[in-house]
Amino acid sequence: MKLTFRDVHVAYPGRETPALIGVNIEIAAGQRVALVGRNGSGKSTLILTANGILRPQQGAVMLDGQPVQYDRRGLAALRRCVGVVFQDPDDQLFTANVYQDLSLGPLNLGLSQAEARQRVLQAAEQCGLSHLLDRPTHSLSGGEKARAAIAGVLAMTPRFLFVDELLHHLDPWVRREVLRLLCDLASAGCAVVLATHDWALVRTWAQHVIWLEAGRIFRQGHPSAVLTGPECPDLEGAPC
Amino acid sequence: MGLQIDAFAYANRLSRLHPAYKAGCSLLALCACLVLDRPLASVIVLVLMLALTTVWAGVPWRAVAKLLFAEGSFLLAGVLGIALTVSPSPTPGSVSVGGMWVGVSAQSLAQAVAVFLRALGSVAALNFLALTTPVPDLLEWLRRLRVPEVLVELMGLIYRFTFVLLDSLGHMTLAHEVRLGFASQRATLRSAALIGANLFIQAFRRSQRLEVALRSRAWNGSLRVLPWQDAPRPQR
Amino acid sequence: MTRRHVFQVSLTLLVLLGLSAQPALAKPPQMHIMEGFLPPLWAALWFAVALPFWVIGIVQIQRLTREKPEARLLLGLAGAFAFVLSALKLPSVTGSCSHPTGTGLGAILFGPFISSVLGGIVLLFQALLLAHGGLTTLGANAVSMGIVGPIAGWLVWRGLRSRLNEGVVVFLAAALANLLTYVVTSGQLAVAHPDPAGGVAASFAKFGAIFALTQIPLAISEGLLTVLIFRALRQNAPAELRALGVQEA
Ligand SMILES: Nc1ncnc2c1ncn2[C@@H]1O[C@H](COP(=O)(O)OP(=O)(O)O)[C@@H](O)[C@H]1O
């Protein structure tokens, strides 16, 4: 499966400069992609566009070569394949306990209760949440909340998973767990796109880097090719 | 910033028991207190409910006592209005206040004590329910009792968001505290207003982010989730 | 009981009250009527009074969420906001915040019926999570705090907004909502527990006098607080306010 952006322009209403300008990308199944760039460079906008929350004014988002249809059915089909995990888990955990929250997505897809339950248990297992299913959401730790947010999306069995700066609140141990989970997902054939500011991680983890500057693609390609030169903040010496 | 009562509701020996039993117990005790309306009955209910909460459910008695003491002190202020009598002519032990005689009569005192005990018994019954029953269980039960779906759903959202906002409130309060925002009464009022306004703005923006997150999960307008009763309950 | 006996008992009562004043002052009694304080008939009567408001409110919420499914998120956050406001740290002379500010904002945003439903839910959670108020007294509390108070505030806001300075209107709306809550609660207590000699009127005076101690300063500070909150919102979030349908005065 392939997700393609062809010459995508996205502007927010009431903003003069578009947030994405002529973006061309292609993401293949099982790929590990890093999305980097300054604050406000358009990473979140790209993610929302991939999921169909934002609609490009120009250009097209394509799934396996077919342009996305922005009607009810087309969007449902897109969102079945493309999942998003947001920065703040509290923005996406709706119910008072983990179990019910995980079931929201599968039920939205129109699955039966039995199938939905199956999906929930599976996603929980995958994210190591099985023992927390009956816990109230507000009693979870930061890492557990992050994993619950991921599991809520995995329960919809996406083929492309976009993760927006989720790792930043997590301690290195929990981060490692979450990263391992993302690696497993990629080996299982789900493309993982990680928006992050952690360049060390990008260098070791990513197979493909998309670097945005002010809404445009600045560079993209393999980290060894892209992450060189004086523009890279991590190559400068110690700050003091 | 958590809520202590809520924490006990998940962490007592009865938390897994079907809410209908606990609510039934509590409501029965409440009715007994209110309908019988006898000090003796109230005291029996009080003792019984305290025993159920501490012995059966295993909630630490210190927490139960502290809660009951706080409630009892609220009650005393209310009961004072019953204990005092007002009459146009002097009664034994009364004092004159603005042309009226305010005092205490044996009858009014007895009534005040009766109401106090009745309320204390009822409060203990309510505490039993609150301290042993997780809110999601109660909501699920209400849903089965055919309480309108929109209402149950809204209650669930309010419950969930309460903790999110309490977290934000805690952070903001701390941020003002470290900048001496509560150093004087004036500063406190100002800080409170800033925090309140900020909290409101945050709540509004969060509602927008939540909407985006919902739509990204193929939302079709209803917040349908699996019944909570079917959740696997691992033994811990 | 002899005269001396009465004197002793009342002295004990006063001492107890003095003892209780310490925690009570740290968190002065809100106007919640505690569980078990009302006889069953009065409790039922106040439920009956609140019921029509709730029914209309629920129907309105149903309509609103059918037209705008995302509105339920805002409703949920508005309710949570009203609940959480009671944990706001306020000047110690007035103690903790009651929630006319929260429900008042709800009334301005969603109208009195929907906000009465929000108020009812918040009261239920206050009973279950904070041990303020009660289940059998929920109807009475809902009438005073979730219906009469916010409606009064809403009417003041609607009626005077175009005529007076906005700050003054907001102050009046919030303070009046608070005072009415207090008057209604005193009335509810008085009719349920009339004075044996002086009847309901005397009883109303008694309860009124007892709660005036905390409620009048509270009304004033709540009014001020709401003004300051509103001003901060106007300054920091004009776009949000407009999106919520609060027009410029
Ligand atoms: N809801 C919005 N309305 C208007 N402009 C927005 C909105 N969200 C983001 N922007 C603008 O779009 C640009 C890209 O933002 P974003 O995609 O959030 O960047 P990033 O995620 O890389 O930090 C920024 O200039 C930002 O100010």
Ligand SMILES: [Mg+2]
């Ligand atoms: Mg971003």
